[in-house]
Amino acid sequence: MRRTDIHTILVPGSGAIVIGQAAEFDYSGTQAVKALRKEGYRVVLVNSNPATIMTDPGIADATYIEPLTPETLEAIIAQERPDAMLPTVGGQTGLNLALALSENGVLEKYGVRLIGANLEAIRAAEDRLLFRETMLKAGIPVPQGG
Structure with missing residues (x-):
């Protein structure tokens, strides 16, 4: 629409x-x-x-x-x-x-x-720590960082 x-x-x-x-x-x-x-x-x-x-x-x-x-x-x-x-x-x-x-x-x-994407989504994807937190909150496992 x-x-x-x-x-x-x-x-x-x-x-x-x-x-x-x-x-x-x-x-x-x-x-x-x-x-x-x-x-x-x-x-x-x-x-x-x-x-x-x-x-x-x-x-x-x-x-x-x-x-x-x-x-x-x-x-x-x-x-x-x-x-x-x-x-x-x-x-x-x-x-x-x-x-x-x-x-x-x-x-x-x-x-x-x-x-297409809001600022929060872009920030969450760009910031590694924010991305990790977002994935964990969604129940998606992420690899251990170094």
């Missing part, structure tokens, strides 16, 4: 291809952008890597090939005014950007909501 409170969605790409990250996020990110547009959302894509499928003309409504930094994303958010940000298809880069933009107050300042 389409959310009527969201019109424009910011999607950060994963940036330069690094072994173990980027190629799979390029594909999944492209599919996510296509699905969002099919549902009628306006999609603003930011990626530092011009050699991705995501940055092909016609994939997103607006495409920025810019450094994936909190400062760059803040400038794009100020200009495009997205209602939401989907960081999960940007891999580690997208998650790090979501955390940074939250911590420096940009998301709150511009009223941008996270979709």
